[in-house]
Amino acid sequence: MTDTTAYPTAATARIPGSKSITNRALLLAAAATGTSRLCRPLVSADTLAFRTALTDLGFRVGAPEHDEVWEVTGVGRGPTGRADVWCEDAGTAARFLPPFAAAGRGRFVFDGSAQLRARPLRPLAGALAALGAAVTTSPGGGLPMTLDTEGLYGGALTVHSSLSSQFLSGLLMAAPLMRTPVTFTVEGLVSRPYLAMTLALMRRFGARVTEWPGDVIEVRPGGYGAVDLAVEPDASTASYVFAAAAITGTTVTVPGLGSGSLQGDLRFVDVLRRLGARVEITDTATSVTGAGRLRGGFSVDMGEISDTFMTLAAIAPLADAPVTIRGIAHARLKESDRLAAVAHNLRALGVDTDESHDRITVHPGTPVGARIACRRDHRIGMAFSVLGLRVPGITLDDPDCVGKTFPQFHEELRRLFPPTFRPASPQRQGSR
Structure with a gap:
């Protein structure tokens, strides 16, 4: 002994605070209509990179209470215009923000550190192309990624998630902003609890989500509403x-x-x-x-x-x-x-x-x-x-x-x- x-x-x-909750909540708040307050968010390199990336996309994120509360103002849609987005080392920024941007309108270029460039993005790029965006990536299928988009159509999509559940989470969070309902058939899912977290937070912000047997998830259009959220x-x-x-x-x-x-x-x-x-x-x-x-x-x-x-x-x-x-x-x-x-x-x-x-x-x-x-x-x-x-x-x-x-x-x-x-x-x- x-x-x-x-x-x-x-x-x-x-x-x-939880990085996973903080970055998901940042995106959902930016996609919502109105101003959301995130209480006790994680303040770290990854979450600050995500917050800065949102401001690069044109969204207002303020910290009026010395980082104890972040206020995020959304307009109920994806970004518009042109933006170069630097994700630093943040894998969630590189996986969550491109679907959100693709649900908007414009040209968006995502890039990051050498470490982040080495991480795979090919399944995400393929899914965004299937939903209607024009996508180019590096020859290896990673960053930099360029999106030319007029919004995403929705429809039926099979998502292979054996490499990372973050691809699926990013697509799911963008789905309420698409033109038609999206039905996701999920194959090879890893890190299932992170999917459950994503769906719970989407519902908290007002998304209409139905889960069916066999790892099938339906998300209907309608956007999100602002909320106040305490981060665990x-x-x-x-x-x-x-x-x-x-x-x-x-x-x-x-x-x-x-x-x-x-x-x-x-x-x-x-x-x-x-x-x-x-x-x-x-x-x-x-x-x-x-x-x-x-x-x-x-x-x-x-x-x-x-x-x-x-x-x-x-x-x-x-x-x-x-x-x-x-x-x-x-x-x-x-x-x-x-x-x-x-x-x-x-x-x-x-x-x-x-x-x-x-x-x-x-x-x-x-x-x-x-x-x-x-x-x-x-x-x-x-x-x-x-x-x-x-x-x-x-x-x-x-x-x-x-x-x-x-x-x-x-x-x-x-x-x-x-x-x-x-x-x-x-x-x-x-x-x-």
Whole structure:
């Protein structure tokens, strides 16, 4: 059993708003008629990039209360005119905003960082062309993407979502702005909880959506109406403090993240239960209490909550038996090849790891300190920082990568676990 006497027995974590909810709500508010107020949105590199992209498209987004509230004014339709939109590193901007723009009228050019250019967009481009837009992409099928459009017609559309559910979410959110109803037949869906989140938020803004058996979704025209929305804490980000509680034998509570959450990634706490942690979920909060020791010897499909698989993989060497994580092939197409990145870093720490196309097995071991290659991926940096609570000498080659979703991550981990938290190395390798 780990000596936990130096740790606070219980702590309340300050987790920023959900990126997934913030960016979906930004788009839906821009598509609505009237002014919506988003309370406690995530303020991070990704959401600021999304907000700026909306202003590039001609929409007004104000922050009159020091970023505690964002006011978004929409006119009930897609953008018009011409615009060059820079998405930076934000995958949601590159997947959600082109369908919204295509539902408007004009010429729109979307581009982003080299990292974002490497991420696939071909299924989205094909769907937009089928709905009536003229679309060109890079030779590889990614950014830059140019849209020439007079609006989208609707109709029947088959969407292949095995690479990312974000393609489907982007098309769905644009559907109420199309001329006729749209019937989506969904094939190969990954990350189903994110689809559920999209549909719930669309309905909150007034969309008329019907789900039929066999993954068929019908969306009727009619647009959206403005709403006021409180953004939940980010469940993916909460996974790091929950995992930290599990390996340190302490209790961490995240208020505002309760049983009615829209976010599927809250299911990560069910995985922590299998590791031996105690979990309590109420209407208003979630708490995790760790035993300081982890029980392994199981296999878990994390395909629907893949943004948290790295959190599990990073702490899995501390378990008493191997842990296999499967169903995560699509995680190779995120900000980095996350499967390869996790396996590489675990091996650098001296941990025996088996990797295949869609799974990884992490064996028990005694990790040693090493420099973590973050690959500009915020989730790699945060996951291995948690392991650093138990393993001296873990540093990050890019500690600032956490700014994509949680700029105050290092400070919050230090506040929650002051005796053992070791700041990431301030040194840099390579250009950013």
